[in-house]
Amino acid sequence: MSNNTHQYKVIGLMSGTSLDGLDIAFCNFQYDYAKWSFTILDTKTIAYSQQLKNKLQQALHLDATELLLLHNEYGHWLGTEAKQFIAQHNLAVDFIASHGHTIFHQPDKGLTYQIGSGQHLANASNKKVICDFRTKDVALGGQGAPLVPIGDRLLFSKYDFCLNLGGFSNISFEEKTGKRIAFDISPVNMLLNYLSNKIDLEYDKGGNIAQSGTLNLRLLDHLNKLEHYNLNPPKSLGQEWFTQHCIPLIESTKDTVANLLHTSTVHIAHQIGQVIKSYTTKHKAKVFITGGGAKNNFLITTIKKELENLADVITPNEKMIDFKEALVFAFLGVLRDRNEVNCLQSVTGATKDSSSGVIYYP
Template identity: 30%
Template sequence: MTRPQLLIGLMTGTSLDGVDAVLVDLAGAQPRLIAAQGSPLPEALRRDLLTLQAPAPNEIDLAWQAGNALADCYVDAVAALLAKAGVAASDVTAIGNHGQTIRHRPERGYTIQLGNNARLAERSGISVIGDFRSRDVAAGGQGAPLVPAFHEAIFADARRHRVIVNIGGIANLTDLPRSGDITGFDTGPGNVLMDLWIHRHRGAAYDAGGAWAASGKILDDLLAELLREPYLALPAPKSTGRDLFHANWLAARLTGRTDRIEDVMATLTTYTARTIADAVKATAPGVDDIFICGGGAHNPTLLAALARDLPGVSIASTAALGVDPDWVEAIAFAWLAERFIQRAAGNVPAVTGAAGSRTLGALWPA
């Protein structure tokens, strides 16, 4: 079968910071990024999506209305992307759309990503492949993380033991040894708790450059309390999200404390770094290189904390491997869409815990 060439990848992650859209040429051995487009989510939609992270009144109607509004954001992002690239919709084979996760409960047999793919296909004029996680869950897997197969395809090196760490709202790692099976799982919170804290106290979406965290001091007793979270000790396969790491989770651990807010921020930043480092030490002893992607790649305070916890290990962003860290996940979902078209496996059973390899996704034709 001839490989499709131009595909679009769409990603909205746990951070709820916007829509990442990429146009990718997959004709060659490695994906070639043609254009990328980042679009913020309207604040009202972001609030609705946050509301839907937990049970809410009239949530079925709210979810469908939010899904429709999100699909319209995707349509706008696709149009802007194609205009930037000078490419017609008719030249694109398909859109791979991750959608916005509002519940991730694989232990109950489901995971939900909003985004009304039928509406997206209708309004963009491009076939859409979405709902990538459900088949893996149906096969007994976690449905996450799904990017390790993509990481292996483009980042593995038989000469170097590499770990790829995506630090979005939630952090996940992919262990790529020189030979043998790859592994991967969600390590715990990425930016989600830091974003929550700075938004509450400063009204900002995130701690730009880690500057606020750098102004505080680490509270060792609070860090120890945060590290007692049982999820961290669970064996892989495992995945997590806002279903666990949310405002009430943090509030319960701050009850009765009167810490300076910048010290809490410093501690939350160190917490993310420590949980990643502990996961690397347990999973990938002897690792040569760690490559970071996602929003956390732009937080030098976080990266410095990670380096302190992993002395002697080279840490860089995926830009060093030729892939902009901001677009790795969106490119991955274009790649997974191609896997669907080829009816090839998109999951790694050793990562998700699924009963076997599965073709992931469903098709909404243009």
């Protein structure tokens, strides 16, 4: 290949705040004359065992030694799973890019911590590993999140807005000035799953229970008045914020789970609608929706209603919905490997753009 064309075969590993499991995506990236293209070749989601899920959920409360032990154990587990995936599909892989699993995210204190030791991962998989994509940006005064926008800019530029519905919703778009802007909007699956757990369900499939409920105006008003919605970007959300601000509102509201789910869904759609309405500059903007929440039919319908006559809402095939984040973390690894910018100052509020991520060899 000439200097103008390069190809990378990379595995992306993603574990989100909703603790659904580990997403693995084997991707091919092609760089042709200053333009990127990609193919997602093989994928797998590995559900967490109840034991591992509990450990990750409780990691926030571990003492330092226990947390570091879990960091190493989880890194080894990631490497073992990646190695099995590579063997199963007989893959030739350049390297593995891993998001890790976020335990602490308090950028205002200069703190972010994703467990999943890169060295243990590299040793267990016998592959080069790039991970720890957030620390450098936070050290540069940034939020360390969201990181997906560079992927949105270089891989999904045909859409006006890229909206991800995961544990939280986040959005990314180009401002008129040509700057990429992105930030966390609201809780999504973290809130909906928290409510579903009350009736012994992991989640509300398709949003069917939420759809059967009715609106609790008092709760809706309280949720919409949360301070985060008045802040200007850059801004990001974490589990600590959810625990501190959302759970007390839910717990102090006496109502059925169906009504709480219904109200929460309307709240999420409203906040997303407010953001798109305030930033769109044209009629019928294209909004590209991925993440687990894209399978929640009631949520998507409610968002469409909120954006009626203003935007076209596009949900892609299931593979893209499920694996876009793993794809983008693989891509962040490629950019880091090339020593190119993968973390945007305009998104995170850091003092400068950076090429973020730490490289480990087995």
